[in-house]
Amino acid sequence: MRIKIYSTRALLLLSTAVVISGCTQENKQVKSAGTEKKSEQSAVNDSYQKKLIDSNLMSELDSVYSATNYKYINEKRDKTKPDSREFWYTIDELEGYIAFAKKEAESKGEKVTGLKIKLGQYPAKGPFDSRLDTKMYGYQTVYLIPTVISAKDDAQARSEDQNPAVKGAEIEGVPGMDLSSANPPY
Known part of the structure; x- marks a missing residue:
């Protein structure tokens, strides 16, 4: 049963990563030979296109998760408080965080090459973080x-046959x- 839970979570994380990867474009102002400025979009790698999924696959992922992991998780919870299954950040929050992470990593001599999306769960009771709405206690999060x-x-990561074992190390510091919005309970 644990293998099913972790593999379904991996699919959830992968689909979330696809969404986030589309949020990393930046607009740059570049001076031309004269004094006028023109706007250019930075080059964006199109590797995400190989990972796009259609609504049928999204529906299948949702159905499998609902019938398995979500069902098992909620069997152990208060029936009136099913666990979170959707997490939401604004585009501005994601773009801002990616820019912040790149700058922080650069100050440590590193270059951000990816983001891990990890699952966690808030403690059932505080204190945790004063910014956390208390109605979130006991719910899972990403x-x-x-x-x-x-x-x-x-x-190895750039090769045609990308090795799934090459995931990137978390950047120390x-x-x-x-603190995304989560449903439930929002």
């Missing part, structure tokens, strides 16, 4: 952590991001 791929693993 949080983001920037990662780096070592130079040794970089060539760069804060993660939590």
Whole structure:
């Protein structure tokens, strides 16, 4: 049963990563030969296109999760308080966090190459963090952590047959991001 729970969570995390990867574009102002400025979009890698899924696959992922992991999780919970299953950040929050993480990592001599989306659960009772709405106590959450791929693993990660074992190491000293809106309970 634990294997099913973790593999379904992995699919949930992968689909969330696809959404976040689309949020990393930046607009840059570049001076032309004269004094006028023109707007350019930074180059965006199109590797995300290989990971896009349609509404049928999203529906299947949702159905499988509901019938398995979500059902098992809620069997242990108060029937009037089913656990969270959706987490939401604004585009501005995601873009801001990605820019912040890149800057923090750069100050440590690292380059952000990805984000881990990790599952967690708030304690049933406080104190945890004064910013957390107390109605969130006991609910699961997701949080983001920037990662780096070592130079040794970089060539392997860029190969045509990307090795799933190359996930990137968490960058020491760069804060993660939590406190999304979660449903339930919102």
